[in-house]
Amino acid sequence: MITFIFSLIALVVGYVFYGKFVERVFGPDNRDTPAITKADGVDFIVLPNWKIFMIQFLNIAGTGPIFGAIMGAKFGPAAYLWIVLGCIFAGAVHDFFTGMLSVRNGGAGQPELVGLYLGQTTKKIMLVFSVFLLMMVGAVFVYSPALILGKMCSDGLVWVYIWCALIFIYYIIATMLPVDKIIGKIYPLFAISMLFMAVALMVVLFIHWPSLPELTDGIHGEQYSSPIFPALFITIACGAISGFHATQSPLMARCISSEKMGRPIFYGAMITEGLVALIWATVSMYFFYGGAAEDLGVSNTLQAPEVVTAVSKGWLGTFGGILALLGVVAAPITSGDTALRSARLIIADFIHLEQKTIKRRLWICIPLFAFTCLLLFFNISNPDGFNVIWSYFGWANQTLAVFMLWTITVYLVREKKNFWITLLPAFFMTVVCSTFLMISKNAFGFDMMIGYGVGGSVLIISMAWFFGWYLLRKK
Numbered sequence: 186m187i188t189f190i191f192s193l194i195a196l197v198v199g200y201v202f203y204g205k206f207v208e209r210v211f212g213p214d215n216r217d218t219p220a221i222t223k224a225d226g227v228d229f230i231v232l233p234n235w236k237i238f239m240i241q242f243l244n245i246a247g248t249g250p251i252f253g254a255i256m257g258a259k260f261g262p263a264a265y266l267w268i269v270l271g272c273i274f275a276g277a278v279h280d281f282f283t284g285m286l287s288v289r290n291g292g293a294g295q296p297e298l299v300g301l302y303l304g305q306t307t308k309k310i311m312l313v314f315s316v317f318l319l320m321m322v323g324a325v326f327v328y329s330p331a332l333i334l335g336k337m338c339s340d341g342l343v344w345v346y347i348w349c350a351l352i353f354i355y356y357i358i359a360t361m362l363p364v365d366k367i368i369g370k371i372y373p374l375f376a377i378s379m380l381f382m383a384v385a386l387m388v389v390l391f392i393h394w395p396s397l398p399e400l401t402d403g404i405h406g407e408q409y410s411s412p413i414f415p416a417l418f419i420t421i422a423c424g425a426i427s428g429f430h431a432t433q434s435p436l437m438a439r440c441i442s443s444e445k446m447g448r449p450i451f452y453g454a455m456i457t458e459g460l461v462a463l464i465w466a467t468v469s470m471y472f473f474y475g476g477a478a479e480d481l482g483v484s485n486t487l488q489a490p491e492v493v494t495a496v497s498k499g500w501l502g503t504f505g506g507i508l509a510l511l512g513v514v515a516a517p518i519t520s521g522d523t524a525l526r527s528a529r530l531i532i533a534d535f536i537h538l539e540q541k542t543i544k545r546r547l548w549i550c551i552p553l554f555a556f557t558c559l560l561l562f563f564n565i566s567n568p569d570g571f572n573v574i575w576s577y578f579g580w581a582n583q584t585l586a587v588f589m590l591w592t593i594t595v596y597l598v599r600e601k602k603n604f605w606i607t608l609l610p611a612f613f614m615t616v617v618c619s620t621f622l623m624i625s626k627n628a629f630g631f632d633m634m635i636g637y638g639v640g641g642s643v644l645i646i647s648m649a650w651f652f653g654w655y656l657l658r659k660k
C-alpha cells in the first residue's frame with residue numbers, strides 16, 4: 186500500500202507542476218476558439234467547462250484504465266511505475282497538445298493534424314488507420330459491457346445478445362444527434378458513477394490495508410509470462426498513454442470557450458484516468474497476490490470482466506455494487522459512441538462534407554455502422570474474437586500515440602519550443618510498438634532477441650531521421 190500511496194501523490198504533484206510547465210510551453214492565449222468561430226449547433230457548441238471535463242474523462246476512459254490495469258497488475262509493481270511516469274510525462278502531455286493543436290487549427294481531427302506536420306501521405310495512412318481503430322473500439326466497447334450486463338441478468342448468452350443490440354442502437358442515436366443532446370446531458374452522470382466506484386474501492390483498500398507487492402520487493406509479478414518490455418506498455422494503455430485519446434480530444438476542442446481551460450480539461454482528465462487505473466491496479470494486486478480472491482470465494486485466475494464483477498459485488502454490497510458496475514459499464518459504452526462519432530467527423534473532414542444536416546451524416550454513418558457490425562459479429566461468433574480484436578486494438582492504439590507524439594514534436598520544433606517533452610516519449614513508444622509487433626503471436630511472432638534487435642534498430646533509425654531533419658532545419 187505504500188507504493189500505492191506514493192503513486193497517488195505523484196500523479197497529483199505531476200498535474201500541479203509538470204502540467205503547469207507543459208502549459209507554459211504551449212502558451213494558451215485569449216483568441217476565440219472553434220466553438221465560437223465555427224458554431225454549428227451539432228459538433229461545434231460551447232459547453233460548460235465542468236461538463237467538458239466530465240465528457241473528456243469518460244470519452245478517454247473506456248475499459249482501458251480498468252481492464253488494462255487489471256491485466257497489467259499481473260506484471261507486479263512495474264504497473265505502478267508505468268501508470269505514474271507514463272501518465273505524467275507521456276499520456277497527459279499527448280492529450281493536452283492534441284486538444285490544444287485542434288483548438289489552434291479550427292477543431293481539426295487527428296488525421297488532419299498529422300497531415301499538417303507529417304505530410305499528406307502520412308495523413309492518408311492515419312485516416313484509414315484511425316477510422317479502423319475507432320470501429321474496433323466501437324465493436325469491443327459494445328461486447329465488454331454487454332457481457333457484464335448479460336451476466337447480471339442471467340448466465341445464458343441470450344441477454345448478452347440483447348444488450349449488444351440495445352447498446353448498438355444507442356450508439357446510432359448518440360452518433361447522429363448534436364453533442365449537447367445526449368452526450369452533454371448523461372455523460373456527467375456516468376462520470377460521477379465511475380468516480381464513485383473508484384473512490385469507494387479506494388476506501389475499501391484503506392480499510393483492509395492489505396499486504397501487497399511493493400517496489401522495494403522488485404518490479405516483477407508472478408502471474409504474467411510475457412516480458413515486461415514491451416508487453417506491459419501495450420497492456421496498460423489508457424491509464425498511461427493511449428492513441429485513442431488523440432481521436433477524442435478534438436471532440437472537446439470543438440466545445441471549449443477558452444484556451445486557458447486546456448490544462449484542467451485535457452491534462453487533468455488524463456491524470457484523473459491515471460488515478461482510476463492506479464486504484465484498479467491496486468485492487469487487482471490485492472485480488473491476485475493479497476488473498477482477496479480467496480476471501481471472495483473465487484479463483485485468482487479470473488479474467489478482467491469477472492474480476493470487476495466479483496470485487497464490486499463482494500466489497501460494495503448490492504447497492505454499491507450496482508453503482509460500481511454501472512460506472513464500469515458506462516465507461517466503455519460512452520467511449521464507444523464517441524469513437525464512432527469521431528470516425529464520422531474524421532471522414533467528413535477528409536471528404537469535406539458538412540455535417541449540419543442529418544442526411545449528410547447518414548451518408549457516412551450507414552457504411553460506418555455496417556462495418557462495425559461485422560467486427561461485432563466476429564467478436565461474438567469467434568470464441569477468441571474478443572482477445573484477438575483487443576490484441577490488435579492494443580497495438581494499433583499505441584501506434585496511433587506514436588504518430589501523434591511525432592506530430593507534436595515536429596510542431597514544437599517549428600515553433601522553436603521545448604520539443605524534448607514529446608521527443609523522448611516518441612522514441613520510447615516507437616521502440617515499444619515496433620518490438621511488440623515483432624514478437625506478438627497475432628503479428629510476426631518472432632523470437633524475443635529478434636524483436637529486441639528490430640526495436641533497437643528502429644530506435645537508431647528514428648534518432649538519425651529526427652536529428653538529421655532537425656539539423657537541416659536549423660541550417
